[in-house]
Amino acid sequence: MSVIEDKQGEAATWDARLGAWVVDEAAACRAFLTHGSLSPPPYVELYGELEERFGLDFSNLRLAFGHIPLCLHGPQHANARKAIAGQLARRRSAVLSTMAERVALHFGCLGQPGQVELMAQAVEPFVADFMGALIAVADTGFDADSLISRIFSRGMGIAKRKRAEAEVAAPRARIEASGVSDQADVGQKLAMMILGRDALTGTLAYSLRDVLAAGQGMPFAALDWPDLPSSTGVPYIERMAHESAIVEGLTLAPGDRVRIMLRAFGETADPRERAQFFGAGAHTCLGRPIALEAWAAIGLYLRGLPTTVGALDCQARVDDIFAIPARLDLEVCP
Amino acid sequence: MTATLDRPAIRLLAIEALHRSIGLLNDPAYARLRDEPERVIVFADLELDSLSTLEVLMEIEEAVGIELDPELLPELETLDGLVGYIAANRADA
Ligand code: HEM
Numbered sequence: 001m002s003v004i005e006d007k008q009g010e011a012a013t014w015d016a017r018l019g020a021w022v023v024d025e026a027a028a029c030r031a032f033l034t035h036g037s038l039s040p041p042p043y044v045e046l047y048g049e050l051e052e053r054f055g056l057d058f059s060n061l062r063l064a065f066g067h068i069p070l071c072l073h074g075p076q077h078a079n080a081r082k083a084i085a086g087q088l089a090r091r092r093s094a095v096l097s098t099m100a101e102r103v104a105l106h107f108g109c110l111g112q113p114g115q116v117e118l119m120a121q122a123v124e125p126f127v128a129d130f131m132g133a134l135i136a137v138a139d140t141g142f143d144a145d146s147l148i149s150r151i152f153s154r155g156m157g158i159a160k161r162k163r164a165e166a167e168v169a170a171p172r173a174r175i176e177a178s179g180v181s182d183q184a185d186v187g188q189k190l191a192m193m194i195l196g197r198d199a200l201t202g203t204l205a206y207s208l209r210d211v212l213a214a215g216q217g218m219p220f221a222a223l224d225w226p227d228l229p230s231s232t233g234v235p236y237i238e239r240m241a242h243e244s245a246i247v248e249g250l251t252l253a254p255g256d257r258v259r260i261m262l263r264a265f266g267e268t269a270d271p272r273e274r275a276q277f278f279g280a281g282a283h284t285c286l287g288r289p290i291a292l293e294a295w296a297a298i299g300l301y302l303r304g305l306p307t308t309v310g311a312l313d314c315q316a317r318v319d320d321i322f323a324i325p326a327r328l329d330l331e332v333c334p
Numbered sequence: 335m336t337a338t339l340d341r342p343a344i345r346l347l348a349i350e351a352l353h354r355s356i357g358l359l360n361d362p363a364y365a366r367l368r369d370e371p372e373r374v375i376v377f378a379d380l381e382l383d384s385l386s387t388l389e390v391l392m393e394i395e396e397a398v399g400i401e402l403d404p405e406l407l408p409e410l411e412t413l414d415g416l417v418g419y420i421a422a423n424r425a426d427a
Binding site for chain 1: 384385388389391392395400401402403404405408
């Protein structure tokens with residue numbers, strides 16, 4: 001049980017176990033996200049210290065970190081954002097032109113009556129395929145349950161961090177084998193996989209769960225498919241004050257941590273607010289437009305199916321960074 | 335690897351790891367810890383910073399062959415909590 005006590009004001013509560021303030025209300029989340037005195041915590045620096053102090057090698061992760069905008073500041077952040085925006089722009093039309101085909105391939109299992117485990121049979125293979133298309137590498141070699149996207153976790157020990165480092169070696173080799181030799185290009189592609197894969201998996205899966213749960217007993221054709229996904233796979237993000245600041249009445253000293261619960265935007269009454277679970281401010285998600293295209297394409301395909309939504313069962317995966325179902329079992333009826 | 339380590343041995347291993355990382359046994363309050371098998375050690379009292387926590391757990395991970403995450407410590411609370419966790423989760427458990 002985590003110890004939460006209200007120490008200051010109403011915008012945030014102090015979680016002693018996390019050692020962070022927790023902001024859980026949509027308007028306050030927006031204010032914290034866009035405040036200039038807060039920046040993403042120093043994710044990369046920790047790996048540097050681990051290498052220096054314990055003689056460990058995180059060279060694969062360092063290559064990726066060097067291109068992950070979330071890990072960079074000032075002009076380096078701007079350059080990394082520009083580079084990834086360029087990658088996404090170059091691949092956009094190729095990804096869009098094959099989207100319907102890709103959705104049909106992986107969600108086709110919902111077109112016949114039977115029992116489907118949506119994570120293993122549809123969502124994970126779709127996302128693997130989609131992310132591969134985004135970085136122009138057919139098989140990225142990322143395991144569905146790999147630790148790579150959890151490298152931002154504060155709770156991971158050294159053994160897991162070493163495993164994550166080893167796991168990046170496979171996709172790095174695949175990217176290089178696909179003919180990409182420029183290391184900046186390799187790093188940008190790794191960065192996109194790390195940032196995009198689990199966020200997309202969790203968002204698609206939980207939002208699909210929401211739609212199917214609301215549509216039990218209904219033909220797929222009659223499903224009410226919202227423009228924006230309803231639940232996010234990125235339930236929170238963290239910020240650290242790099243200078244003293246007062247945000248929404250909360251006094252922060254340099255180094256103070258804040259956990260901003262983005263899931264608040266999924267629960268809000270106004271669906272337009274949901275777009276903000278892609279973040280706000282300098283680090284707003286660059287994958288949002290293409291992720292929304294994927295969501296819309298899945299909706300379009302599912303509403304064209306001749307089948308009916310039966311019993312649904314969802315089990316959450318244990319994960320301290322992303323919200324991703326471990327299983328999503330659906331009975332598909334005639 | 336772990337099959338030979340019983341609870342007192344795991345406890346001792348953890349004490350040595352804490353000593354190497356933060357010099358625990360140099361603190362008069364903990365100097366006789368090796369000979370106090372019943373003593374309750376609360377992690378929060380040790381004021382381990384995040385690097386030291388990782389260092390201590392890394393040493394134990396390597397010795398007992400299981401993954402130990404720092405997020406476990408507040409939950410396990412005490413040295414004996416950690417020892418119990420390792421005993422329950424090691425490969426031969
Ligand atoms: C529906 C799925 C997705 C969700 C919910 C999501 C959510 C987010 C959020 C909340 C952030 C901000 C993190 C922060 O401020 O700490 C972010 C950043 C980012 N996302 Fe996504 N994301 C998704 C998919 C993707 C995809 C498919 C890509 C493709 C590459 C991507 C690329 C990025 C990048 C590059 C950033 C960093 C921006 C920066 O730091 O300047 N995301 N995402």
